[in-house]
Amino acid sequence: xxxxxxxxxxxxxxxxxxxxxxxxxxxxxxxxxxxxxxxxxxxxxxxxxxxxxxxxxxxxxxxxxxxxxxxxxxxxxxxxxxxxxxxxxxxxxxxxxxxxxxxxxxxxxxxxxxxxxxxxxxxxxxxxxxxxxxxxxxxxxxxxxxx
Amino acid sequence: xxxxxxxxxxxxxxxxxxxxxxxxxxxxxxxxxxxxxxxxxxxxxxxxxxxxxxxxxxxxxxxxxxxxxxxxxxxxxxxxxxxxxxxxxxxxxxxxxxxxxxxxxxxxxxxxxxxxxxxxxxxxxxxxxxxxxxxxxxxxxxxxxxxxxxxxxxxxxx
Numbered sequence: 001x002x003x004x005x006x007x008x009x010x011x012x013x014x015x016x017x018x019x020x021x022x023x024x025x026x027x028x029x030x031x032x033x034x035x036x037x038x039x040x041x042x043x044x045x046x047x048x049x050x051x052x053x054x055x056x057x058x059x060x061x062x063x064x065x066x067x068x069x070x071x072x073x074x075x076x077x078x079x080x081x082x083x084x085x086x087x088x089x090x091x092x093x094x095x096x097x098x099x100x101x102x103x104x105x106x107x108x109x110x111x112x113x114x115x116x117x118x119x120x121x122x123x124x125x126x127x128x129x130x131x132x133x134x135x136x137x138x139x140x141x142x143x144x145x146x147x
Numbered sequence: 148x149x150x151x152x153x154x155x156x157x158x159x160x161x162x163x164x165x166x167x168x169x170x171x172x173x174x175x176x177x178x179x180x181x182x183x184x185x186x187x188x189x190x191x192x193x194x195x196x197x198x199x200x201x202x203x204x205x206x207x208x209x210x211x212x213x214x215x216x217x218x219x220x221x222x223x224x225x226x227x228x229x230x231x232x233x234x235x236x237x238x239x240x241x242x243x244x245x246x247x248x249x250x251x252x253x254x255x256x257x258x259x260x261x262x263x264x265x266x267x268x269x270x271x272x273x274x275x276x277x278x279x280x281x282x283x284x285x286x287x288x289x290x291x292x293x294x295x296x297x298x299x300x301x302x303x304x305x
Contacts, residue, residue: 003199003202003203003206004199004203005203005206006153006203006206006207007151007153008151008166010151010166010168010169010207010208010211011148011149011168011169012168012169012208012210012211013168013169014148014167014168014169015168015169015170016148016167016168016169016170018170018212018214018229020214020228020229022218022226022228026267027217027218027219027226028216028217029214029215029216029217029218029228031172031214033167033170033172035148036148036168037148040148042150042167044165044172045172045174045216048274048279050267050270052266052267052270078150080165080172081275081278081279082162082163082164082165082172082173082174082175082216083158083159083161083162083163083174083175084159084161084272084275084276085175085271085275086159086189086265086267086268086271086272086275087217087265087266087267087268087271088267088271089267089270089271089274089275089279090274090275090278090279091279092278092279093278093279093280094279103278103279105161105163105278106152106154106161106162106163107161108154108156108160108161109161109276111160111161111191112159112160112161112191112276113276115160115190115191116190116272116273116276117276119190119272119295119298119299120272120273120293120295120298121293121295125283126277132277132278132280133278137152137163138152138154139152139153139154140151140152140153140154141151141152142149142150142151142152143149143150143151143152144148144149144150145148145149145150145167146148146149
């Protein structure tokens with residue numbers, strides 16, 4: 001098997017501002033990545049606080065990300081999930097409810113939804129077509145983080 | 148600015164790396180050079196596919212900034228999350244120095260067989276497969292998560 005070529009030309013002249021947020025309980029790093037030429041930004045792999053022992057959820061970590069975006073007057077264009085994480089719960093819908101933006105993931109999410117739909121014996125109301133997301137990315141797809 | 152996606156399956160069947168200017172968000176493919184690579188033993192994961200995805204990622208220009216999704220501070224060092232393509236090519240303990248596909252697969256599968264499941268895998272999957280939404284409430288208006296007993300069978304012959 002040969003390595004697939006990169007289907008686009010990276011533009012190394014564009015140097016986005018990257019702000020990292022470390023979630024200690026799950027060792028996850030979430031990011032804000034900001035367009036150097038406008039106030040547009042994206043959030044990558046956010047984390048919802050979940051205490052398994054109590055079943056309680058919270059949004060302290062997500063609120064820090066929201067606060068940073070609001071304090072700087074940035075506009076959230078995208079919420080990106082790099083994949084269906086198995087070690088933390090996403091806070092993307094919470095952040096989206098506060099700041100807007102479109103939620104995107106890879107189009108092979110449908111395979112993952114099919115696998116885990118079976119494992120968790122989900123009923124027919126659980127759609128396995130990725131329709132819970134606003135955008136399903138294919139390999140090499142481009143999208144704009146700009147105003 | 149324009150962002151681009153790179154399909155990088157292996158850890159799961161749906162992993163995407165996002166390339167935004169000179170910054171690359173690697174998701175669960177690589178870790179920091181001293182942390183190696185993501186595991187490939189969850190349902191739908193595959194070590195050989197992960198190797199190919201990592202090789203593809205490492206054909207990006209060497210000076211590009213790489214941002215990790217996870218860091219566990221191996222050997223007691225402080226948490227780090229940023230490196231470069233060149234650093235990973237030269238120093239990654241799992242794929243650096245021209246590690247072959249077969250060597251990687253053997254190492255990855257042996258290592259994965261020793262790892263326990265992540266503490267939050269069962270709640271995480273049920274929420275994240277719904278784009279981060281909780282399951283619909285039951286007839287008492289409350290939301291519940293399930294635990295499948297012996298259901299998260301991660302053996303390769305499933």
